[in-house]
Amino acid sequence: MSTADPALAPVFAALADETRWAILVRLGEGPASASALAVEFPVSRQAIVKHLAVLQGTGLVRAERVGREVRFAAVGSRLSALGRDLERIASGWDRRLARIKAMAEAAEEPAGQPAERSASGRRRRTASDSAGGRQAPSG
Template sequence: MTTSTDTEPAPEDVLVALADPIRRQILATLTAQGGATSTSLAAGLPVTRQAVAKHLAVLDRAGLVRAHRTGREVRYEAELHPLRRATRWMDALATQWEHRLRAIKDLAEEPPGP
């Protein structure tokens, strides 16, 4: 995967991580609950704890979760900053396309010259 800096995931890393519906559900659960373990996440999903751990690793690489060890447990929390950066990138891209489409529309609606 490509990153824009050594510590900041690129928008495509975030989009790849969010492409899977299980990972989106994990992130939504972490956001709603404020944190959870892989075991507690697996209890609410149609996949094993090991599969949840693999999904959490993908989310971690994209910077969308952070892990905290408490004794023998590892708790995960959502980290939404990379999602916000990806959203800003998509908004900027949409704005560029809107400007291009508006320019095409203006050209198409110009009255024909003499």
């Protein structure tokens, strides 16, 4: 069994905050200074700076000095890596759910009778299915 990447926990903790999530989404549209972000969000500039520090600590945001201003931007490579990690986790769940579904479908089939399958692999309804488990009267 694979283990969870310990570096993901701080990322998810950072993104659990609604304001930090919104800041990251906004920075995905383009760089901005803390002052510009403070105008866009209903929190103080000091709060924005603290949120940006948390996002920087996770590697999701980087700061760059442009003249007297510090501009913040989303780090695309870090977001891509996060997306790949989430995709890996999701595909593992998809495989598990497919196995559970196959086991559940196999358990539903009547004992002693192989289920008829369509070309797509789905079980076909039989006359006994529509008769509530009883054999349909013959002719």
